[in-house]
Structures are given as C-alpha cells and as structure tokens.
Amino acid sequence: MQKLKKTIEKIGTVDEKSMKEAKKRQDSLTKPLESLGVLEELSIMVAGITKNPMPEIKDKVIVTMAGDHGVVEEGVSAYPQEVTPQMVYNFVNGGAGINVLARHIGARVVVVDMGVAADIENPKVVNRKTGYGTRNMAKGPAMTREEAIKSIESGINVFENELRNGVDIVGVGDMGIGNTTPSSAITAVITGEPVERVTGRGTGVNARLFENKIKVIKKAIKLNKPDPKDPIDVLSKVGGFEIGGMTGIYLAGAANHIPIVIDGFISGAAALLAYQLEPKVKNYLIASHCSVEVGHKIILDYMGLRPLLNLNLRLGEGTGAALGINLVEAGCKILTEMATFASAGVSEKREE
Amino acid sequence: MQKLKKTIEKIGTVDEKSMKEAKKRQDSLTKPLESLGVLEELSIMVAGITKNPMPEIKDKVIVTMAGDHGVVEEGVSAYPQEVTPQMVYNFVNGGAGINVLARHIGARVVVVDMGVAADIENPKVVNRKTGYGTRNMAKGPAMTREEAIKSIESGINVFENELRNGVDIVGVGDMGIGNTTPSSAITAVITGEPVERVTGRGTGVNARLFENKIKVIKKAIKLNKPDPKDPIDVLSKVGGFEIGGMTGIYLAGAANHIPIVIDGFISGAAALLAYQLEPKVKNYLIASHCSVEVGHKIILDYMGLRPLLNLNLRLGEGTGAALGINLVEAGCKILTEMATFASAGVSEKREE
Numbered sequence: 123m124q125k126l127k128k129t130i131e132k133i134g135t136v137d138e139k140s141m142k143e144a145k146k147r148q149d150s151l152t153k154p155l156e157s158l159g160v161l162e163e164l165s166i167m168v169a170g171i172t173k174n175p176m177p178e179i180k181d182k183v184i185v186t187m188a189g190d191h192g193v194v195e196e197g198v199s200a201y202p203q204e205v206t207p208q209m210v211y212n213f214v215n216g217g218a219g220i221n222v223l224a225r226h227i228g229a230r231v232v233v234v235d236m237g238v239a240a241d242i243e244n245p246k247v248v249n250r251k252t253g254y255g256t257r258n259m260a261k262g263p264a265m266t267r268e269e270a271i272k273s274i275e276s277g278i279n280v281f282e283n284e285l286r287n288g289v290d291i292v293g294v295g296d297m298g299i300g301n302t303t304p305s306s307a308i309t310a311v312i313t314g315e316p317v318e319r320v321t322g323r324g325t326g327v328n329a330r331l332f333e334n335k336i337k338v339i340k341k342a343i344k345l346n347k348p349d350p351k352d353p354i355d356v357l358s359k360v361g362g363f364e365i366g367g368m369t370g371i372y373l374a375g376a377a378n379h380i381p382i383v384i385d386g387f388i389s390g391a392a393a394l395l396a397y398q399l400e401p402k403v404k405n406y407l408i409a410s411h412c413s414v415e416v417g418h419k420i421i422l423d424y425m426g427l428r429p430l431l432n433l434n435l436r437l438g439e440g441t442g443a444a445l446g447i448n449l450v451e452a453g454c455k456i457l458t459e460m461a462t463f464a465s466a467g468v469s470e471k472r473e474e
Numbered sequence: 475m476q477k478l479k480k481t482i483e484k485i486g487t488v489d490e491k492s493m494k495e496a497k498k499r500q501d502s503l504t505k506p507l508e509s510l511g512v513l514e515e516l517s518i519m520v521a522g523i524t525k526n527p528m529p530e531i532k533d534k535v536i537v538t539m540a541g542d543h544g545v546v547e548e549g550v551s552a553y554p555q556e557v558t559p560q561m562v563y564n565f566v567n568g569g570a571g572i573n574v575l576a577r578h579i580g581a582r583v584v585v586v587d588m589g590v591a592a593d594i595e596n597p598k599v600v601n602r603k604t605g606y607g608t609r610n611m612a613k614g615p616a617m618t619r620e621e622a623i624k625s626i627e628s629g630i631n632v633f634e635n636e637l638r639n640g641v642d643i644v645g646v647g648d649m650g651i652g653n654t655t656p657s658s659a660i661t662a663v664i665t666g667e668p669v670e671r672v673t674g675r676g677t678g679v680n681a682r683l684f685e686n687k688i689k690v691i692k693k694a695i696k697l698n699k700p701d702p703k704d705p706i707d708v709l710s711k712v713g714g715f716e717i718g719g720m721t722g723i724y725l726a727g728a729a730n731h732i733p734i735v736i737d738g739f740i741s742g743a744a745a746l747l748a749y750q751l752e753p754k755v756k757n758y759l760i761a762s763h764c765s766v767e768v769g770h771k772i773i774l775d776y777m778g779l780r781p782l783l784n785l786n787l788r789l790g791e792g793t794g795a796a797l798g799i800n801l802v803e804a805g806c807k808i809l810t811e812m813a814t815f816a817s818a819g820v821s822e823k824r825e826e
Contacts (some may be wrong), residue, residue: 151571152561152564152569152570152571153570153571153789154552154553154676154677154678154788154789155678157677157787157788157789158571158787158789158793159766159785159786159787159788160785160786160787161785161787200506200823200824201506201821201822201823201824202821202824204821205820205821208818208819208820208821209504209820211818211819212504212813212818212820215813215818217504217812217813217817217818218504218505218812218813218818219503219504219505219510219808219812221811221812222804222807222808222811222812223804223807223808225807225811226803226804226807324506325506325509325823326506326507326823414511430785431783432784433511433512433513433782433801434511434512435509435510435511435512435513436506436509436511437505437506437509437510441510445801445804448800449785449797451578452574452575452578452797455574455575455577455578456571456574456575459573459574459577460569460570460571460573460574461564461567461569461570465569466560466563466564466567466569466570467560467563468557468560468561468564469553469554469556469557469560470553471552471553471677471678472552472553472554
C-alpha cells in the first residue's frame with residue numbers, strides 16, 4: 123500500500139510554461155495558424171506532461187498485460203480460457219496484432235503475466251502473477267483487497283523497471299478471455315450507468331450469451347456491492363489482475379511525467395480506476411481510439427477525453443494505442459522539425 | 475487529349491478475387507473476427523486495387539502540386555501570392571509540414587510546379603508549368619480548355635514517371651495561395667450545393683474577407699457558366715493548374731491499379747473532377763481525413779467516401795494523406811504479417 127500511496131502522492135500538475143512555449147513555437151511554423159489541429163494540440167499536451175517545450179518521442183513502449191477471469195465459468199465469452207496463455211505465447215513470438223502494429227510504429231512490446239490461469243514458461247514474459255486467474259465474481263469477490271493493491275503495485279513496478287530502459291511514451295493494452303465482463307462491471311459501478319448501456323458483445327458472443335453476460339454482471343454487482351467511491355474495492359470485487367496492473371501503469375506514468383495512451387475498453391476501465399484514485403491522472407492520458415465496445419465511449423465521456431481515432435477497432439492488446447502513439451509522435455515532430463516563417467523566409471499573414 | 479482519353483479508358487474494375495482471398499486470410503488471423511475494423515477493410519480494398527491478395531506498401535509517394543490563382547487579386551486570401559514559391563522552396567528544403575510527416579511515414583515527396591506565378595529555380599522541383607498562375611476567374615475563364623487538358627495530362631505524366639521509381643501508394647497534396655476559392659467553385663458547380671455551404675475561411679480570412687470570398691465565387695460562376703456535366707469545362711473556367719494536375723494523378727493512379735489517397739479540400743475538389751470524368755475512379759480512392767474546410771465533407775459525401783481521420787486539419791500539402799497512408803500500410807501489414815490461428819496454435823471461437 124505504501125508504494126501505491128507514494129505514487130499517487132507524486133502525481134502533480136503539468137507544466138504550463140512548457141505548454142505556452144510549445145504553443146508559441148507552433149504559431150511560428152510555416153503553416154496557417156492551428157492548421158494542423160489535433161497534431162498541434164498533442165504536441166502542446168506532451169510538452170506540458172514532460173515539462174519540455176521541445177519534446178521528442180523516441181522510446182515507445184506498449185505494455186500488454188494478461189490475466190484470466192473466474193467469471194468465464196458463467197459462459198460470458200465466445201473463446202475458451204486456454205486462449206489467454208496461447209495469445210501470450212503469440213505475443214512473445216511476434217505474431218499477434220500488437221506485434222505487427224508495434225513494429226510498424228517502432229515500439230517495443232512488454233508482455234506481462236498479471237494472472238494467467240496457467241504457468242507461462244517463457245523468459246520474455248514478465249512474471250507479475252497475483253494469482254491463477256481471479257475468482258468468479260458472480261459467486262463472490264474476484265480477489266481480496268490485498269490482491270487488488272498488489273496488482274496495482276505490480277503495474278507500478280513494471281513501469282518503473284521499463285523507465286530504466288527508456289520510455290518517452292507508453293501505450294497500455296490487455297489480453298484476457300472474459301475481460302470485457304469485469305470492465306463493464308467496473309464502468310457501471312463507477313459511472314452509475316445501467317449495465318445494459320456499458321456492455322457489448324466482447325469478442326463476439328451471440329444474442330443468447332449476450333443476455334446471459336448482462337445477467338452475470340448485474341448479479342456480481344448485486345452480490346458484491348462494490349463501493350463506487352473506493353476504486354480498490356471496485357477492482358477487488360469485480361475487476362481483474364491485468365486491469366489492476368494497467369491501473370498501476372497509468373498512475374506510475376503520470377507520477378513520472380510520461381504520456382500514457384489508453385487503448386480500448388479494458389484499458390479504459392483501468393484508466394477509470396486510476397482517475398478515481400487521483401483525478402489529476404487525466405492530464406497525462408491520451409485516448410487513442412473509441413472502441414466498438416459501447417462502454418468505452420461512456421468511460422471516455424466520463425473522464426472528458428476525446429479519442430483520436432474512430433476505426434471500429436475492438437481487439438485490445440494495445441493495438442489502438444500503437445496507432446495513437448504514432449499520431450502523438452507525428453505531432454511532436456511537427457513541433458520540433460518544421461521550419462519557422464523566419465528560418466524559411468516565408469511571408470506571414472497580412473494585416474486584414 | 476489523346477493521353478487523357480487513353481488513361482480514362484484504361485481505368486477498370488478492382489479484383490474481386492484478390493479481395494475475397496484477403497478477406498479469407500483476415501478471418502484466419504489470431505484476433506476476433508473483424509476486430510481490427512477499418513484496418514482490415516483497407517487491406518482488402520488495397521488487395522482489390524492492386525490485384526494482389528497479399529499487398530505490401532513499400533514505396534510511398536506524396537505528390538505535392540503547386541499553382542497560383544489570378545483570383546487572389548480579388549482579395550480572397552489572408553496570405554500574399556509570394557508565399558506559393560516561398561513554400562515550394564520550403565518543400566525542397568525539407569522544412570514544411572508535409573516534409574516532416576512524409577519522413578515520419580517513410581514516404582518521398584515529389585514537388586511539382588504546375589503553374590506558380592514565378593520561375594522556380596531548383597532542380598528538385600518538377601517543372602510542369604502550364605502558365606504563370608491562372609487568370610482571374612471573377613473576370614473570365616481561369617484558363618483555356620487546352621490548358622485544362624494540358625494540366626491534367628501533365629499530372630498523368632508526373633505519375634507515370636514516378637511509377638518507374640516505384641509506387642505502391644500515392645498521396646495527393648496541394649500548395650497555392652487562394653486555391654480554396656476555385657475548390658469551392660468546383661464543388662458548388664459539380665455537387666449543386668449553394669456557394670455558402672461549400673466555402674470556408676481557407677488559411678484564415680476574417681468575416682469581411684469571407685463575405686467577399688463568397689461574392690467572388692458566385693460572380694465567377696455566374697459569369698463563366700461552367701457546365702457541371704463537363705468536368706474539363708469546370709476546371710478551365712473556375713479551376714487551377716495544380717487542381718488539374720492532381721486530377722491527372724487520380725486518373726493515372728486508378729488506370730495503373732495503385733491506391734490513391736486524397737488529402738484535404740483542394741485535393742478533394744481535384745478528386746471530384748476525376749470522379750466526374752470516370753466514376754470508376756472511386757474504387758481506387760482512399761479519403762485520409764475530413765478537413766475543417768466545410769466543402770470537403772460535401773465532396774466526400776457526394777462520392778460516398780468515408781474519411782479515416784478527423785483531426786481538424788486544414789493545411790493541405792498532402793499532410794493528411796501522409797497520415798492516411800500510414801494507416802493503409804498498417805492494415806496491409808496486419809494482413810501479411812499476423813499469425814493465423816493454425817500457425818500460432820491458438821484455439822478458435824467455440825460453437826455457440
């Protein structure tokens with residue numbers, strides 16, 4: 123708990139002075155004022171986060187966290203649980219969607235076992251197992267309060283270790299069969315929206331399984347009574363180990379003045395927990411895209427974040443975050459690499 | 475005229491067989507069905523365009539075409555005309571927005587003088603000058619019919635020359651002080667929308683100049699009576715040399731089975747002319763983004779194209795196209811680089 127507390131206390135404000143300097147430079151570059159829209163805004167935001175008016179995005183990291191969910195025994199997913207470890211091996215072998223997109227943008231992928239229900243035997247996977255899958259939240263709490271704290275602190279540790287290898291920006295992704303179910307539960311509890319409004323078809327369940335999924339989520343909330351004002355209570359009762367780990371990444375990123383890019387619905391639910399623990403986290407968050415999963419938009423609206431992309435993605439793993447990182451990098455390059463009107467000898471706008 | 479006619483005749487259909495094969499492969503990759511949304515659609519579209527079920531995007535080209543406009547003497551732009559050649563030099567010196575974003579995505583920039591009102595003395599600029607700026611369309615036709623055809627055929631020639639250096643995808647961008655004015659005129663004439671609905675503030679004119687801009691466009695249309703059914707007539711009466719050049723790029727790209735990425739409003743107006751000349755062009759077009767310039771959305775809706783990005787861009791030069799190309803490349807890499815369920819040993823979805 124000490125680690126979590128200290129990390130939260132370390133989260134401060136962004137640097138207005140660097141933002142002003144970055145804005146001033148953007149306005150001096152050879153383009154009509156603000157004509158690169160969101161790219162310019164991203165560069166100014168990153169200047170504030172990193173306290174650097176000329177930020178460079180070089181070391182790009184995607185942290186993909188895997189965990190299993192006891193609630194799958196209620197039949198909430200179209201895929202069998204064995205897919206979680208199979209996909210973890212796919213990640214380290216470079217064959218998954220996130221590997222392709224991380225290579226595309228020049229990022230490294232850090233794969234973390236936060237609680238897969240099988241032993242992962244591969245040295246490339248960071249072992250931060252809190253347990254072999256959570257317990258079935260439809261029958262009791264998914265984990266203890268101690269496990270919830272441990273999962274968040276494990277995420278903080280993962281981030282701090284990566285920081286030593288260089289991190290200019292971090293994207294947060296997930297893998298875990300059944301994990302849209304706890305994500306919907308977290309979203310419903312924290313935002314106060316009805317379960318139906320925050321629940322989607324995940325990897326693609328049919329209408330009958332979808333009805334069942336909603337029932338299971340309602341049952342878990344009714345049974346466990348998570349306290350919306352206590353994010354750790356919410357995580358322990360209806361969350362997941364990889365969700366807690368991602369929450370830790372957001373908190374540690376913000377505490378260390380590094381921009382953190384949200385992927386889809388599951389990483390969004392983790393961001394929501396981080397935001398409830400410390401609202402200042404929001405200033406360090408970039409929403410890469412809006413997922414097909416309906417709850418994601420509700421999460422982003424709740425935090426007041428606007429997604430960069432709308433590409434009908436719903437894979438997770440950090441795939442949307444990778445595309446978002448690429449845009450943030452583009453914005454920072456505009457800021458640092460473009461010529462100014464003065465340096466290029468281009469005439470400025472006339473007085474009107 | 476022979477060149478233009480032959481190019482249009484060469485435009486055929488996309489390859490349904492390659493699209494089916496690409497779709498089948500997408501469905502076999504280690505991700506829930508269609509979970510990478512638009513990225514998957516782009517890869518299938520490119521398979522059809524290139525007649526290759528496993529297309530690779532390696533040689534990326536941005537063609538940025540510059541031209542001047544006699545109509546600037548009516549006071550329709552906030553910048554002086556000298557900015558057009560100044561920006562051309564900025565392009566070849568690598569300091570403009572398009573240079574930064576082209577480097578970011580690994581594309582080469584081909585800068586073409588289609589009709590700048592000054593001599594450009596730099597061997598890196600492709601000289602395809604049809605004239606030293608168009609004539610003032612508020613006082614008569616912007617160019618002759620012969621000049622309009624010449625500008626389109628010059629664009630075709632530029633594309634065919636580049637093809638010898640390798641082109642897997644091409645983005646189309648513009649530079650020309652005052653060129654939102656002819657673009658609005660073209661859009662109004664072809665779509666039948668009122669001038670007010672297709673006219674924006676360009677590089678940022680104030681309210682008084684904006685009112686004047688609308689009046690000038692109305693006057694030019696009333697005076698010249700361009701025939702909406704004859705795109706060459708529209709180009710000659712209210713168009714521009716760089717707009718004609720871009721129209722040529724779209725036609726030549728489609729004729730050669732290369733995907734072509736539209737940038738913003740001006741390159742959109744050029745695409746509209748290409749579409750009116752041969753509606754089959756549409757199947758080869760990818761809309762990278764929706765510009766802040768209001769007419770752009772009307773153009774895209776008219777052609778039934780959905781933009782990939784909404785980032786409040788309005789710079790032109792091919793900047794939005796560069797970001798779009800990056801997404802197309804990402805989609806094709808997903809198709810060609812991801813592991814299949816079989817190759818990665820991942821279990822497939824259960825029967826429900």
